[in-house]
Amino acid sequence: MLSKVCSKSSVTMAPQPLALGPDPAPFTCPHCDAKVTTTVKAAANTKTHILALILCKCLCIPCLCIPYCCHSCQTLQHYCPNCKAYLGAYVN
Numbered sequence: 227m228l229s230k231v232c233s234k235s236s237v238t239m240a241p242q243p244l245a246l247g248p249d250p251a252p253f254t255c256p257h258c259d260a261k262v263t264t265t266v267k268a269a270a271n272t273k274t275h276i277l278a279l280i281l282c283k284c285l286c287i288p289c290l291c292i293p294y295c296c297h298s299c300q301t302l303q304h305y306c307p308n309c310k311a312y313l314g315a316y317v318n
């Protein structure tokens with residue numbers, strides 16, 4: 227008899243997306259268990275490349291670097307300053 231299937235109590239806890247903003251935030255690192263303030267690093271994402279392409283085509287080639295310098299056009303990745311673990315990202 228394998229018909230004893232739970233209908234609603236088997237909601238598994240998915241890894242919660244971290245509610246991180248664009249700025250370094252106080253956070254308890256799940257890797258080293260330390261209370262830290264996250265280190266934010268900007269990384270180019272697809273949007274950055276598309277924006278760069280658009281700017282390059284519409285304006286001029288030097289504009290191509292704007293999205294790469296502008297943090298609001300990039301994914302901001304939070305890292306633990308203690309163990310350097312990746313904690314989450316903030317996408318604008």
Ligand SMILES: [Zn+2]
Pocket residue numbers: 255256257258259260306307308309310311
């Ligand atoms: Zn850590």
